[in-house]
Amino acid sequence: MSRIDEILNIADHIPPFPKVAMQVMKMLEDPEVHTKDLAETIQYDSAITANLIKTCNAAYFGLSRKISSLDEALVLIGHAALKDIIIASSSARFYKGEAGGGYQLEQGDLWKHSVATAIMAKSISRHFKGVEPGTAFTVGLLHDIGKRFLSSFVASDFKKIMDRTYNDGLSFMEAEHEILGMDHAELGSMILQKWDFPEEMVLAVKLHHDPKALDKDPLTALLALANTLVISLGVGVGADGLSGAMQGEGLKRFKISARDLDQYMMNLLLEMEKAEEMMTLSK
Amino acid sequence: MKQIVGISDMKIANKPDEELVTYSLGSCIGVALWDPIVKVGALLHYMLPDSNIDKEKAEMKPFMFADTGVPRMFKEIYKLGAVKERMKVYVVGGAQVMDDSGLFNIGKRNQMIIQKMFFKNNVAITKEDVGGTVNRTITLHVGTGQVKLKTSGRGEVDL
Numbered sequence: 120m121s122r123i124d125e126i127l128n129i130a131d132h133i134p135p136f137p138k139v140a141m142q143v144m145k146m147l148e149d150p151e152v153h154t155k156d157l158a159e160t161i162q163y164d165s166a167i168t169a170n171l172i173k174t175c176n177a178a179y180f181g182l183s184r185k186i187s188s189l190d191e192a193l194v195l196i197g198h199a200a201l202k203d204i205i206i207a208s209s210s211a212r213f214y215k216g217e218a219g220g221g222y223q224l225e226q227g228d229l230w231k232h233s234v235a236t237a238i239m240a241k242s243i244s245r246h247f248k249g250v251e252p253g254t255a256f257t258v259g260l261l262h263d264i265g266k267r268f269l270s271s272f273v274a275s276d277f278k279k280i281m282d283r284t285y286n287d288g289l290s291f292m293e294a295e296h297e298i299l300g301m302d303h304a305e306l307g308s309m310i311l312q313k314w315d316f317p318e319e320m321v322l323a324v325k326l327h328h329d330p331k332a333l334d335k336d337p338l339t340a341l342l343a344l345a346n347t348l349v350i351s352l353g354v355g356v357g358a359d360g361l362s363g364a365m366q367g368e369g370l371k372r373f374k375i376s377a378r379d380l381d382q383y384m385m386n387l388l389l390e391m392e393k394a395e396e397m398m399t400l401s402k
Numbered sequence: 403m404k405q406i407v408g409i410s411d412m413k414i415a416n417k418p419d420e421e422l423v424t425y426s427l428g429s430c431i432g433v434a435l436w437d438p439i440v441k442v443g444a445l446l447h448y449m450l451p452d453s454n455i456d457k458e459k460a461e462m463k464p465f466m467f468a469d470t471g472v473p474r475m476f477k478e479i480y481k482l483g484a485v486k487e488r489m490k491v492y493v494v495g496g497a498q499v500m501d502d503s504g505l506f507n508i509g510k511r512n513q514m515i516i517q518k519m520f521f522k523n524n525v526a527i528t529k530e531d532v533g534g535t536v537n538r539t540i541t542l543h544v545g546t547g548q549v550k551l552k553t554s555g556r557g558e559v560d561l
Contacts, residue, residue, distance in 0.1 A: 223555065281555050291555075330500075347499055351508055352409065352449065353428030353537055358555035360537040361428055361497045367505030377505050381455050384508070385466065388409055388449065389459070 122272065123300035129268055130306060136314040139164040140209035147198050154193045161205075162189060170208030170400050178393035179238070180204070202253045203241075207234070210260050211400035218267045218401075221274035222357035229267065230401035232355025233260050238390050240345035243383055246373045247337040258320045258342050262327050265307030272299050277358070284362060291359035292328050304328050333369025340369060348384055354391075407432075407445045410466035412475050416442040416482055418545030427495035427538045429509035431516060433472065434492040434540060436547040437484035443544040444479045446471055450508070451515040468515045486525065492549050492561055493530040494540050509533065529561050 120128070142160050146152045162168050168189055175192045176185055180200050186192045196204065211230065219229035237259030244255040266273075273280065276298050283294035296302040308325035323342040326332050332343030347365045350356055370376075391398065407413045407424040415422055422445035424432050433446045446465060453460035453467035465471040476486070493516060498509030513532050520527060529549070531538065537554035540561070552558040 284555070347506060351429040351499065351506065353426035353430060354409075356426055356428060356537045356554065360554035361499045361509075361535040363535075364500035365506060367501045367503035370503075370505055377507075378455065380505065381450050381452075381508070385450060385456060385459060388463075388466070 126269065126272060126299065126301050126306065130309050130313070133268060133310055133313060136316075137164055137167060137209040137212070139167055140205050141315070143205050144202065147202055150198065152198075154190070157193055157201075158189055161193075164209075166212060167205070167208045170211055171204055174204045174207055174397050174400065177396035179390060179397065199253055203237075203256045206257045206260055207237070207397055207400060210264075213264060213267055214401040217270075219263075219270055219357060221270035221272065221277065222266055222359060224266075224355065224357040227399075227401055228355040228357065229263060230355075231398055232349060233263055234394060234397050235349045235352075235354040235387060235391055236260070236262060236342075236345050238394060239349055239383065239387050240341055242386060242390070243341060243345060243375075246375055246379075247341045250337050250341055254317075254320065254338065255341055255345075257316075258323050258338060259345055261311060261316070261320075262307060262324050262342055262346060263303060264310050265303035265305065265324075268310065269295075269299065269301065269303045269306050281358065290328075290363035292363055302328075328363050330364040330366050331369070333366060334372075337373075340373065344370070344375075348380060348387070352384055352387065354387075407447050409447055410449050410463050410471075412444060412446040412465045412471060412478070414442065414444040414478055414482060415544045416440070420544040421541055422544065423539065423541040425539045427497075427540065429496060429498050429512060431468070431493060431495040431512045431532070432538070432540045433475065433516065434490075434494075434542045434549055435475065435479055435484065436490045436492075436542060436544075436549075437479070437488060438490065438547055439485070439488060440483040441545060441547075442479060442482040442484050443542045443547070444475055444484075445540070445542050446475045448472070448512070451511045468512065468519065472516065472519055489525075490528045490547060490549075491520070491525055492540070492542075493527050493532060494538050494551060494561070496532040497534050497536055497538070499535065531561060 214230035237256045240255035240259035241252045244252045280294045312321045319338045323339040333340045404421045424447040436443045448471045453470045496509040496513040539552040541550040549561040551561040
C-alpha cells in the first residue's frame with residue numbers, strides 16, 4: 120500500500136465523534152429542551168459526564184459555586200456554555216497520550232494548543248459577522264485533529280521533512296504535504312467531514328494555514344487568525360514552529376488592528392489560567 | 403533543581419545546582435542574566451513590548467511586558483548582589499510568522515524595545531538568537547552560567 124493510501128485508510132477508520140455529543144448538540148437547537156432529557160442522554164457516556172462536571176468548575180465559565188453532579192451542572196450552566204463544555208468533554212479523548220508526538224509536541228501540548236485556539240477563536244468572534252461564538256470555539260478545538268492521526272507518518276519521515284524546510288525554505292506544512300502526499304489541515308478537514316460537522320467548519324480547517332485565509336469566508340479567516348496568534352505565543356507549538364506565512368492585510372476587512380491583536384494575546388493568557396480544568400482534560 | 407519560567411513570568415536563583423528554563427518562546431522574548439562573581443541568575447519570559455495597552459494588567463503581571471518586566475528583573479537581581487557591568491546578558495526569541503503587512507510583527511517589536519532599553523541603559527548583550535520563524539527553549543545553569551538553546555526541530559546547543 121502506498122503511503123497516501125495508508126493515510127486515507129486511516130482516515131476511513133477513524134473512530135466516530137462521540138454519538139452522545141452529536142445528540143446533545145441537536146437537542147440544544149431547541150431552546151425549550153428539558154434538562155431531564157439532556158441528563159438522560161449525557162449520562163450514557165461516562166467519560167463525557169466526568170469531563171463535563173470537571174470543566175463546569177473552570178473559572179472560565181463563571182459559575183459562582185462548585186458543581187459535583189450532572190443535574191446540578193445542567194441547571195446552572197447556560198446552553199451556550201453547555202455546548203462548549205460538551206464539545207471539549209467529547210474531544211479530549213482524541214488528544215490523549217502522545218498525540219502529536221511526530222510533530223515533537225510534548226504530551227498534552229496538542230490539547231493545550233487546541234483549547235487555547237478555541238478560547239482565542241471565541242474571543243475574537245465578535246469581529247466576524249455571522250460567526251457564532253460556539254462555532255468558533257468548536258472549530259478552534261478541532262482544527263489540528265489531523266495532527267493526531269498524521270503524527271506517526273510525520274515521525275517516520277521527520278528528517279526528510281525538516282531537510283526540506285532547512286534546505287529549500289519550505290514551510291513545515293508544505294514539506295509535510297510534499298513528502299506525505301497529505302498535510303494535517305487536509306486530513307483534519309476530511310475527518311470533520313466524516314464526523315458530519317458543518318461544511319463551513321470543514322473548509323475552515325482545510326484552509327487554516329493558507330496564507331490568504333484572512334481574505335476568505337469569515338469562519339476560515341477567524342480560525343486562521345486565532346491559530347496564528349496562539350502559535351505566536353508559543354502555546355503547544357512543535358517542530359513546525361512559526362513557519363508559514365499569513366497575509367495580515369486581510370485583517371483590515373474585519374477592522375482588527377495590531378493593538379487589538381496585542382490585547383487578545385494578553386487576554387488569552389489570563390483566560391487560559393481560568394480554564395485550567397479544561398486544559399487538563401486530555402490527561 | 404529545575405525551575406520553570408512560564409509566559410509573563412520571571413525567576414531568580416542563586417543555588418549552584420539550580421536551572422532556570424523557559425519553554426516555547428515564539429514571538430515572546432526570553433532574557434537571561436548571570437553574574438559570574440556572585441553566581442546568581444535570572445530568566446524572564448515577556449510577551450509584549452509595551453504596558454501602555456493595559457496599565458491595570460501590567461500591575462498584576464509586570465513580567466508580561468518588556469517595559470515593566472525588564473527593569474523589575476534588574477532590580478531583583480541587584481538585590482542578590484549582581485552588578486550590571488559584569489553580568490552576562492542573553493536574549494532569545496522574537497520569532498514571527500511571515501507577513502508583509504507587518505500586522506503580525508509582534509516578534510520584531512519585542513526585539514526592538516529591548517535593544518532600545520539596553521542601549522539607553524548601557525547594557526551590552528553577550529549573545530542573542532532572535533527572529534526567524536522558529537520556536538525556542540532556553541535553559542540557564544545557575545552554578546556555571548551555561549546557557550542552552552533548543553530550537554524547534556533542531557537539537558540543543560550552547561548559546
